Amino acid sequence: MSLPDRLSVLRHREFRRLLTGRTVSVLGDGLYTVAAMWLVFDLTGSTAYTGLAGFLTQIPGVLSMLVGPIVDRARLGRVLTLSELAQGVVVLVVPLAWLTGSLSVVVVLATMPVLSLVGLFAGPAQTAAVPRLVPDDSLVRANAAATAVGKTVDALARGIGGALIVLVGAVGVYVVDAATFALAALLFFSLDVPDTSRGATGEDDSTQPAGFDRDTYVRDLREGIETLTGSVLGLMLVGSLFANFLFGVAFAVLPSFAADLGGAGTYGLLLAGLTAGTVGGSLLSSWVESVPLGRSTIVGLTASGLLFAVSIWVARPVLSVALFMLSRVPVGIYNVSVMATLQSGVPDDRLGRVSSVLSSASSLVSPGGVLLGGVLGELVGTRTVLLVSAAGTVLTASYWLLVPSLRTFESPTGVEPGSLA
Structure with a gap:
């Protein structure tokens, strides 16, 4: 397979838009990780606190399975947009606490699980969006592009985050991070993802289920x-x-x-x-x-x-x-x-x-x-x-x-x- 064939997945406009939004989002995640861990250590001087910070960031991921039924019945572009906006709002809590003189390690730690929780929707939504935006025979190439871009940007973000801490301080990086979430939300807002491109039977199905109550949620889960x-x-x-x-x-x-x-x-x-x-x-x-x-x-x-x-x-x-x-x-x-x-x-x-x-x-x-x-x-x-x-x-x-x-x-x-x- 030639290089043009391997890059052909980028011809799909909506996939390019998804990939661009994901790139900006990953950049924000990387900046946040560096700034948050450094700020916790700077405020406490304790590796025990940085270990606690890592735990608080990861443990909400256990609840990911609970958001799946919601993602499957929601408009994916809207889910991605709201997830980015919510993360941007949570990130701004730390700069606002600094401005009011109430910044403490408790504030920084408290935002970590909240940010992880509101970000739980992004991963499943992006996974569900890809096969609706590219043909089945392009899925490997689409995922390869998304993974390569994500990993590369994440690595770059960590280096950029360290440099930004020197220039504007850890709290300043939080502000930059909020801006990346806002930009990602804007990109996802214009994303056009079909409600469904293929139902359980393999047939075209562009309708959403009419009702969604607790029993339906449990059944879907x-x-x-x-x-x-x-x-x-x-x-x-x-x-x-x-x-x-x-x-x-x-x-x-x-x-x-x-x-x-x-x-x-x-x-x-x-x-x-x-x-x-x-x-x-x-x-x-x-x-x-x-x-x-x-x-x-x-x-x-x-x-x-x-x-x-x-x-x-x-x-x-x-x-x-x-x-x-x-x-x-x-x-x-x-x-x-x-x-x-x-x-x-x-x-x-x-x-x-x-x-x-x-x-x-x-x-x-x-x-x-x-x-x-x-x-x-x-x-x-x-x-x-x-x-x-x-x-x-x-x-x-x-x-x-x-x-x-x-x-x-x-x-x-x-x-x-x-x-x-």
């Missing part, structure tokens, strides 16, 4: 869970959750490993390698979109675990960073391929529910992995924890190999629309 657990997607979820847990375990001790190699600079390079490898894998995913997902996952995750293990074993700054980056390439391919499979195989009118259940499950296991990794690092040492994490990645590949329906699963482009209902 149950239907989203059953769609996931009652198909091969549930088996994929088990492997993904295990992989996310292992990444949390490794992430907890990565600063200690970097300190032994060379210090803070090495840690920064490892994080940059993580982002670069994931982005690279996302871009390469369109090259393997016709390869059976079972085959690409088994080979890719095995290679990822082995490369990661070697990067830990050699323990040399430049070589370890390079190998760590390469180990994330198969992960980037896997993420895009599974997302394209999800968007193609799940009926559009259930995508919000299914993707939000996935998000809730990930939010449950990732913090647990971080906590366990930190404890194990103290008990058995950093390198041992990292090597166990690498071995676990190979075990995830073995899980795909041993489960027949995963081992033989077809390519993302071969999944029939609505076939995973």
Whole structure:
């Protein structure tokens, strides 16, 4: 497939608008993360408080599954617009507290879970919007573009955020962040997303259900869970959750490993390698979109675990960073391929529910992995924890190999629309 063919997904005007709005939104998220964590540490001088800040930011994600039924029955452009506006309003609480002389770490910490809660709608809404804006055979390329742009902008935002703190202070970055949310809201406001492009039967369905009460909400929520657990997607979820847990375990001790190699600079390079490898894998995913997902996952995750293990074993700054980056390439391919499979195989009118259940499950296991990794690092040492994490990645590949329906699963482009209902 030629480069023009790979970029053909950008010919779809509404997808370009969605991608632009997502880019601005991710920029705002990255700026906020840097400013919030720095401000908490600046106000307290305590790493315990920064740990609490990270927990408060992540834990609301457990509730993601509750927003899915709402997203599936709402106009997606409106959901995205209101989510960005709400986040912008919450972010402004900190600058207003500073102006009135009432800024404290309690105020900063209190805004964190609130901001995460109002932002819960954005992810499922964006996931549900993509297959309504591009043809089914372009889903891999669309997700590759969204992932690559998101990861790249997030990495840039963290660097820009650090520079802005020096120029205007952490509170000033909050103001800039609010402006990015407002711009993203403006972009999403003009986004034209069809109510549905494909119903559960695969037929065109441009109407919304007439009523939506508590019983309907509960039924829709149950239907989203059953769609996931009652198909091969549930088996994929088990492997993904295990992989996310292992990444949390490794992430907890990565600063200690970097300190032994060379210090803070090495840690920064490892994080940059993580982002670069994931982005690279996302871009390469369109090259393997016709390869059976079972085959690409088994080979890719095995290679990822082995490369990661070697990067830990050699323990040399430049070589370890390079190998760590390469180990994330198969992960980037896997993420895009599974997302394209999800968007193609799940009926559009259930995508919000299914993707939000996935998000809730990930939010449950990732913090647990971080906590366990930190404890194990103290008990058995950093390198041992990292090597166990690498071995676990190979075990995830073995899980795909041993489960027949995963081992033989077809390519993302071969999944029939609505076939995973």
